[in-house]
Each structure stands twice: as C-alpha cells, then as structure tokens.
Amino acid sequence: MDTIVFVETNKSGSSREAIKAANNLNFFTVLLTCRKKFLKDRNEFPDVHEMIFTDINDYDNLVAIIEKLKKTRKNIKGIFSFIDPFVYVAARLSEEFCQSDISTDAIYHMEDKILTRNVLKELPISLNYLIYKPTESLSSFLKTKEINFPLIVKSPKSTGSKDVLLAKDQSELISSMHTLLKKLPNEEILLEEYVDGPQYLVEVLVHNERVHIIAVIEQEITLFERFIVTGYSLLGKLNSSLSHSLFNAVSSIIQAFGMKNGACHLELRKATEGWKLIEINPRISGGAMNRMIEIGHGINLVQETMQLMMGNEPSLTKKDYKYVYAHYLTVDSKGKLIQVTGKERSSNYRGIEEVYIKPKKGAILQPPTSMGHRYGYILASSYYKETAKRRALEAAEEISFKIAATDLT
Numbered sequence: 001m002d003t004i005v006f007v008e009t010n011k012s013g014s015s016r017e018a019i020k021a022a023n024n025l026n027f028f029t030v031l032l033t034c035r036k037k038f039l040k041d042r043n044e045f046p047d048v049h050e051m052i053f054t055d056i057n058d059y060d061n062l063v064a065i066i067e068k069l070k071k072t073r074k075n076i077k078g079i080f081s082f083i084d085p086f087v088y089v090a091a092r093l094s095e096e097f098c099q100s101d102i103s104t105d106a107i108y109h110m111e112d113k114i115l116t117r118n119v120l121k122e123l124p125i126s127l128n129y130l131i132y133k134p135t136e137s138l139s140s141f142l143k144t145k146e147i148n149f150p151l152i153v154k155s156p157k158s159t160g161s162k163d164v165l166l167a168k169d170q171s172e173l174i175s176s177m178h179t180l181l182k183k184l185p186n187e188e189i190l191l192e193e194y195v196d197g198p199q200y201l202v203e204v205l206v207h208n209e210r211v212h213i214i215a216v217i218e219q220e221i222t223l224f225e226r227f228i229v230t231g232y233s234l235l236g237k238l239n240s241s242l243s244h245s246l247f248n249a250v251s252s253i254i255q256a257f258g259m260k261n262g263a264c265h266l267e268l269r270k271a272t273e274g275w276k277l278i279e280i281n282p283r284i285s286g287g288a289m290n291r292m293i294e295i296g297h298g299i300n301l302v303q304e305t306m307q308l309m310m311g312n313e314p315s316l317t318k319k320d321y322k323y324v325y326a327h328y329l330t331v332d333s334k335g336k337l338i339q340v341t342g343k344e345r346s347s348n349y350r351g352i353e354e355v356y357i358k359p360k361k362g363a364i365l366q367p368p369t370s371m372g373h374r375y376g377y378i379l380a381s382s383y384y385k386e387t388a389k390r391r392a393l394e395a396a397e398e399i400s401f402k403i404a405a406t407d408l409t
Contacts, residue, residue, distance in 0.1 A: 001028045001073060001075060002027050002028065002075050003027060003028040003029070003030060003069065003074040003075060004022040004029055004030070004077055004078045004079075004080065005030045005031075005069065005076060005078070005080070005093075006018065006019055006032065006079075006080055006081065006082075007032050007056055007062070007083070007093070008032065008033055008034070008035075008056055008081055008086050009031060009082070009083060010286065011038075011041075011044070012356065013288065013289075013290075014283075014284045014285065014286050015286065017291070017300075017302050018290075018303075018305075018306065019031065020047045021300055021302050021306065022306065024303075025303070027077065028049050028050070028074065029047060029049045030051075030052065030069060030074070031048045031050070031051045031052070032052050032065060033052070033053060033054075033056065034053070034054065035053075038051065038053075056089075059089060059092075062089070062093060063093070066079070066097050077310050078098055078306055078310045079093040079094040079097060079098065080306060080309065081283075082284060083286075084157075084281065087107055087281075087282050087283050088108045088111050091107050091309075092104055094309065098310070100309055100311065101261050102261055103206070103258065103259040103260050103261055103262045106257040106258055106262060107259075107262060109257060110257065110264060110280050110282040112157060113155075113156040113157070113158070113190055113279060114131055114156040116279070117129050117190065117192075119256055120256055123252060123256060124273075124274060125249055125276060125277050127193045127195065127277070128148075128192070128193040129190060129192045130147070130191040131188055131189070131191075132177065132188060132189040132190075132191065134186055134187065134188065134189075138174075142173070142174070147170075147173070147191070148193065149168055149169055149170075149173070150166060151192060151193055152164060152165070152166060152191070152193075152194055153166075153173065153177060153189060153190075153191055154180075154189070154192070155180055155187055155189065156187065156189075156190050157187070162369075162371075163180060163184070165179065166194065173191075177189060195276045196271065197270045197272070197276075198269065198270050199218070199219045199267060199269045200218055200219065200246070200268050201217040201219055201265055201267050202216055202250055202266045202267075202268060203215040203216075203293065203301060204250060204265065205305065205308060205314060205316065206254055206259045206262050206263070206264075207308055207313075207314060207316075208260065208261065209260045211247070211250060211251050211254050212316050213243075213247060213250060214297070214301055214316065215234055215289075215292070215293045215296065215297060215299075216234075216238060217233060217289075218233040218235065219231070219267070220232070228373075228374070229328070229371065231325065231326065231327055231328065232289075232325070232326040233323065233324075233385065233388070233389060234293065234322075234323060234325075234326075235323065235385070236296065236322055236385070237321045245275065246268070249274075249277075250266060250268075253277060253280065261308060261309070262282060262308075262309075263283055264280055264281060264282045265280070265281055265285045265289075266279075283305075284301050284305060287326075287328075287371070287374075288354075288356070290302050291353075291379060292324045295324050295379065296321070296323065296324040297320055298318065298319030298320050299315070299316060299317075299319070321383075322382065322383060323381065323384065323385045323387075324379060324380070325379070325380050325385075325388040325391070325392040326378070326392070327377060327378045327392040327396050328376070328377045329357075329377060329378070329399060329401075330367065330368050330373065330375065331365045331366070331367060331375060331401050333403060333405070334367065334403075335364070335365065335403035335405045335406055336362060336406045337359050337360070337364075338402040339402040340400070340401055340402070341399070341400045341402070342398035342399045342400055343357055343398075343399065346378060346395035346397075346398040346399055349380075349391060349394060349395040349398075351380045351381055351387070351391040352391060353379040353381050354378070355376070355378050355379075355395070355399075356376050356377050356378075356379075357399075358375050359376075365401065378395050378396050378399070380395065
C-alpha cells in the first residue's frame with residue numbers, strides 16, 4: 001500500500017491541504033501528532049487514514065514508528081512535514097527510509113535564523129546582525145557592541161511572528177531582551193538591523209538545482225504588539241524589472257544554501273540599497289497560501305512539493321495569472337467567542353473565493369501577538385490588483401466576532 005507519512009499538521013491551511021492532496025493522489029495517509037485534541041476530533045480528519053498519537057520530538061521514536069509501519073506492508077513513498085520545526089526531521093526520515101534526494105543540510109540551516117545569517121553573511125542581501133549568548137553578561141554585551149536603532153530582537157527559532165520584537169531605543173532593547181531571556185533562558189538572541197520598504201513573500205521550488213519562483217505576494221504588515229501580516233496580495237503578472245531582480249536575489253540565496261531539491265519561502269524587503277532578506281523558511285507558507293496560489297496560478301504547491309520530494313517531475317506551469325487578495329481577521333479585545341455573524345453574506349460578494357473562520361464558539365480570542373491570533377480570512381480574486389483587495393475588504397465588513405469579556409486570569 002503506497003503510503004505518505006506526515007509529521008504533525010494544523011487543522012487547516014497548507015499543512016492540512018498537503019494531507020488532502022496526498023489522499024486525492026490515492027496514497028494511504030498516516031499522521032504522527034502530539035496533539036491530543038486531534039484524536040478527540042478524529043471525525044474531522046477524514047483524509048487521515050491512520051492517526052498515531054506520539055512524541056514527535058523524539059527522533060528515535062519516529063524511526064521506530066516508521067519501521068513498524070513498514071512491517072504492516074505499507075510502502076512508504078514519502079515522509080513530510082509542513083510545520084515548523086519538523087520540516088528537517090521529516091526530510092531526514094524521508095532520506096533514510098525513502099532514499100529521497102532532498103537537500104537536508106540546506107533545510108537544517110534555513111530552520112534556524114542564526115545559522116541562516118551565518119550562511120548569508122557575505123552577501124549584500126543579508127542584514128547586519130549581532131548574536132547574544134545567554135552565558136554573556138547583558139550589560140557588558142550592550143556596552144561593547146555597536147548598536148544602531150531601530151532593530152529587531154528575535155529568537156533564532158521564532159515562527160509566525162512569535163518572539164519577534166521591535167526595539168527603537170536602548171530601554172526597549174533591554175526590555176525586549178529580558179522578555180526573551182525570561183521565556184527562553186538558554187537560547188541565543190538574534191539582533192538584526194531594521195530595514196524599511198515594501199515587503200514581498202516569494203514561494204520557491206528548487207528542482208535539480210533549478211530555481212522556480214512559483215508566486216510573489218505583497219505583504220501588508222500591521223504593528224500590534226508584534227508585527228502581524230494582515231493582508232497578502234498575490235501578484236498576477238510581474239513586470240520584467242521586478243521579476244528579473246527578484247530572480248537574481250532569490251537565486252543567490254538558494255546557491256548560498258546549496259539547495260538542489262526542496263521548497264522554501266522567502267520574505268524580502270525592497271530597501272533603498274536593494275533587496276534584503278528578512279527571513280527564509282524551508283516550506284510553503286501556512287494559512288491560505290496554497291489556496292491563493294491554486295486560485296491565482298492553478299498550481300497546487302503542496303502537491304507539487306511532495307511530487308518533487310518523491311523524485312517525480314513537479315508540474316509547475318502556470319495556468320492563469322489572477323490577482324488574489326487574502327484579508328486576515330483579527331479582534332480588538334480579549335474574551336470568549338459567543339458568535340460569528342456575516343459569513344454567508346460575505347461569501348456572496350462578487351469575486352469572493354473563500355471565507356474561512358477558524359475559532360469555534362467558546363474559544364478565547366485576543367488581539368494578535370502572533371500569526372496564530374488571526375481568526376480567519378477572506379480570499380478574493382480579480383484580473384485587477386486593486387479590485388481583488390477591494391472585494392476582500394468590503395466582504396470583511398460583514399464579519400463580526402461577538403465576544404464576551406470574561407475573567408481570564
């Protein structure tokens with residue numbers, strides 16, 4: 001029985017769509033998860049044929065599970081994860097059990113933001129940065145290092161804007177570092193220069209060393225307590241200047257990592273002096289990204305990523321060039337969700353492709369401090385960029401989260 005094993009997933013978004021794609025390709029799907037809630041909600045995962053609750057942080061344990069699966073006549077064709085921090089773990093397993101030609105070393109370095117900076121430090125696309133080690137005296141570190149403000153303070157393993165802070169002066173820097181040291185006392189801290197300019201997300205597949213830019217998305221970032229992306233605009237056709245400069249920038253980064261086969265997404269800012277890499281992750285973006293690319297270009301990127309990793313030829317020809325806008329929904333206050341209204345009305349607006357509401361009644365909602373505190377999205381499409389955005393924002397006006405204040409202490 002041809003089988004694909006997934007190491008963790010979310011209930012929705014790119015990671016879940018990968019499982020659905022594997023199911024549609026007639027693979028037997030196995031999910032390894034440490035989330036007890038998924039077992040409780042087992043009926044909500046019809047595309048998962050076998051769910052195994054286990055410790056996915058123990059590599060030897062995962063090896064033992066894969067070996068047991070093989071003994072039950074499962075022909076394991078691929079082992080994947082679209083969830084941080086398990087992309088590298090899954091790639092290692094796939095390399096061991098499926099003889100996949102995956103660039104595991106590149107994935108390993110991309111998963112850690114300090115290793116990423118070290119790989120790229122000689123390239124003009126990299127940011128200036130400093131590394132604080134927890135064994136150092138914070139006061140002597142601040143005295144001996146040349147620090148220019150504003151800057152970004154982050155954990156090297158941060159994901160989804162968690163543990164990423166802006167420091168505009170010395171006092172905010174000290175406060176930010178104390179916050180991270182309290183939460184992650186034994187981890188290094190990365191300090192990066194802050195650069196201004198429009199930010200783009202670039203989805204990339206690398207096949208036999210050839211770089212394929214699958215999609216380019218403009219990001220709209222809102223500063224709440226953290227930097228949160230609240231809007232994504234997938235671009236239809238790029239002008240030749242943007243396309244050429246982006247391809248050169250991305251290719252230089254991929255070459256530095258030595259990636260021959262794999263997937264990644266890059267966040268780049270177009271600063272005055274040229275492109276600057278904000279971060280890179282060895283997987284497709286989460287949330288609505290796979291759906292956006294499918295609507296805009298007719299490519300199911302999670303499916304083609306799996307095909308590539310299994311040694312097959314990915315189908316990357318763009319069938320369309322629509323603009324797609326994703327508007328993410330957030331709330332202004334903390335409390336218990338009573339009701340969400342307006343979903344059906346917003347779905348009926350012209351050009352609306354999907355309206356997704358994440359939380360269920362009774363969930364505790366809060367203003368965003370990470371990407372995980374976005375509570376839904378609206379996807380709209382058009383052959384005109386501004387029309388797609390306008391449609392999404394107009395439809396979003398119909399959505400209302402009714403929240404009851406409650407004692408959350």
